[in-house]
Amino acid sequence: MSTVILTTVGTSLLFNARREGLVEDHQILAYLKQDPKKASAETNSLSRILQKGDEVVLLHSDTFEGANAADLLERFYREQGVPCDRVRIPGLAYEAQGFVDFGLKNFVRTLAGEIRKAAKGQKDVIINATGGFKAEISYATVLGLVFKVPVCYIHEQFREIAILPPTPIGWDSSLFVLYGDFFDWLSEGEGGVRPKSEVQPRAALLPEEAQVLLEEFELDGKPYVGLSPLGEAYFEAFRGELEQAQTIPIYLAPKARRTLEGLEPAIKERYRKLLERLRLPNRAASSELKSGGGDALGFPKGRIDERVFYAEKDGALYVFALTHHGPEYERMCQEGFYWRDYSPQDFTLLDE
Numbered sequence: 001m002s003t004v005i006l007t008t009v010g011t012s013l014l015f016n017a018r019r020e021g022l023v024e025d026h027q028i029l030a031y032l033k034q035d036p037k038k039a040s041a042e043t044n045s046l047s048r049i050l051q052k053g054d055e056v057v058l059l060h061s062d063t064f065e066g067a068n069a070a071d072l073l074e075r076f077y078r079e080q081g082v083p084c085d086r087v088r089i090p091g092l093a094y095e096a097q098g099f100v101d102f103g104l105k106n107f108v109r110t111l112a113g114e115i116r117k118a119a120k121g122q123k124d125v126i127i128n129a130t131g132g133f134k135a136e137i138s139y140a141t142v143l144g145l146v147f148k149v150p151v152c153y154i155h156e157q158f159r160e161i162a163i164l165p166p167t168p169i170g171w172d173s174s175l176f177v178l179y180g181d182f183f184d185w186l187s188e189g190e191g192g193v194r195p196k197s198e199v200q201p202r203a204a205l206l207p208e209e210a211q212v213l214l215e216e217f218e219l220d221g222k223p224y225v226g227l228s229p230l231g232e233a234y235f236e237a238f239r240g241e242l243e244q245a246q247t248i249p250i251y252l253a254p255k256a257r258r259t260l261e262g263l264e265p266a267i268k269e270r271y272r273k274l275l276e277r278l279r280l281p282n283r284a285a286s287s288e289l290k291s292g293g294g295d296a297l298g299f300p301k302g303r304i305d306e307r308v309f310y311a312e313k314d315g316a317l318y319v320f321a322l323t324h325h326g327p328e329y330e331r332m333c334q335e336g337f338y339w340r341d342y343s344p345q346d347f348t349l350l351d352e
Contacts, residue, residue, distance in 0.1 A: 002053045003126055004118040005046065006111060008140055009060040009070045009086075010131035013040035025072060032076050042073055045130040045154050048161045050082065055123075057114055058086040061132065062093045062103065087114070092133070104229040105192070108139055112236030115147050116243060127151045139229055146237035174286045175210050176238040177277045178302040182206065183235060184273075186226065193219070193226035200225075205303075245279035249316045251347035259322040271322055274299075274306050275350065278317060294336020296320045298329065309337055318347055 016039055017028040036043035046056065056077055060070035070086040077084035089110055091102030111127070118125045129140035130153045137153065144151035144164060151164040176183055182202055186194060196216060203211055203225070213231030216223055227235055252260065260271060277283075278299055287297035287310075296309040307329050309320040320337040323329050 001122065001124055002055060003051065003124040004055045004057060004114070004121075005050060005126045005128050006057050006059060006114050006118075006140075007042055007046065007128040008130065008132035008136050009042055009058045009066060009073065010133070011065045011069050012131060013042070013069045013072060014065055016040060025068075028072055029076060032072065036076075040069075040073070041130045041154060042128070043076070045128050045152060045161060049126060049128065049152055055083040056085075058084065059107070059111060059114075059132075059136075060086055060088060062088055062090055066092075066132075092136070102191075104135055104139060105227070105232045107136055108143065108229055108232040108236060111140060111143055112147070112233070112240065115143070115149060116240050119240070119244070125149045129153045135229075139233060142230065142233045143237070146233060147240055173234070173238045173241060173280060174282050174300070175207075175213075176235065177280065177282075177286050177300055178304060179206055179210055180273065180277060181270075182210075183227075187235070189226075191226070192232075193224045196223035196225050241280055242276060245281065246276065248279040250275055250278070250350040251316060251318050252350055253318070253320045253342060253347055256319045256322050257348060270306055271308075274304075274308060275319070278308060278310060278319075288333075295339050296337035298333055311337070311339070319350075 013028065013032065017023070017031050020031065022028050022031050032039045032043065037047050038044075042058075050056070058070045058073055060066040067086075067088060070088075074084045074086045087110060089103065089107045091106050093103060115125050115127075125147075127140050127144045127149055129137045129144075129151050141151050141164065143149070153162055154160070182205075185202070186192065186199070199214070203214060213227055213234060214225055215228035215231070216225050218224070260268060263271065283299060284297070286300040286302075288299075288301040289297050296311045299308045299310060303325075305324050307323050307325055309323070309332060311318050311320070320342075321332060323332060
């Protein structure tokens with residue numbers, strides 16, 4: 001299986017070349033070919049991890065220097081027969097406020113998108129976080145951890161490649177399940193942000209651990225709220241989990257199907273989103289079994305109105321009932337649902 005190496009790009013190539021009195025592109029390319037390890041941080045690290053058949057994607061800043069460096073690196077690797085592309089990150093520039101408000105968020109979204117793109121192509125991924133702004137390297141590392149992708153960089157003191165293994169950190173995507181309506185609503189705003197006056201009353205209902213993922217900033221002199229760069233990293237990881245989980249089949253019992261088909265379109269869409277999130281690997285942590293016992297769990301727990309009773313069997317999810325928070329939900333919790341009352345033929349695939 002080939003590997004896609006997602007590489008953050010800085011300007012070390014241009015800086016090193018100019019120190020040697022080289023300013024023309026053809027001079028810098030010749031310098032790069034002469035000693036790739038010495039020429040730039042990117043080629044130094046890639047020379048140690050790039051294998052035959054691998055692909056390189058260069059993520060560069062929204063600056064002339066960043067684009068120039070990435071262009072030269074792309075030309076170098078293409079001449080070496082290495083598949084190589086470059087991607088510009090809008091807003092990732094030297095202007096401080098724009099860098100924080102848009103550049104880093106766009107970097108997180110773009111890097112996450114490239115990780116998911118590679119995963120869909122059945123390719124392995126390595127993040128090479130040696131070049132670029134220090135903040136880029138920090139958030140690339142966070143994304144590597146939450147997406148469970150190895151992150152490589154050159155250790156400054158020993159000049160050796162260091163690899164952070166794809167060990168998952170203890171983040172909990174259940175926040176995006178329990179408060180999915182809010183985060184969906186926020187992300188659907190223009191540019192992923194909304195006016196502060198619209199966000200405040202909704203955000204006030206969120207727990208503190210969800211509120212810390214938000215950030216206030218000014219746009220055209222007016223206050224807006226969106227996800228912070230860290231919030232973007234977690235939300236993109238959640239989206240990645242959601243995409244991968246859609247292969248898990250969901251089967252509906254007759255009662256659940258009748259309920260779903262009888263709902264108004266807007267409410268039906270809310271239940272469909274909930275069923276999509278039911279596929280996530282942390283579903284057990286967001287489920288509850290009350291005193292009635294039985295074989296089914298209620299999902300999700302918390303303040304969500306829409307509720308699902310389900311059980312997991314042989315790699316598939318079986319939904320016994322759809323209901324909403326209130327007396328009916330409490331009654332179903334007390335009575336429980338049991339496999340003995342159903343046969344496999346009773347259940348039909350959700351999207352049949």
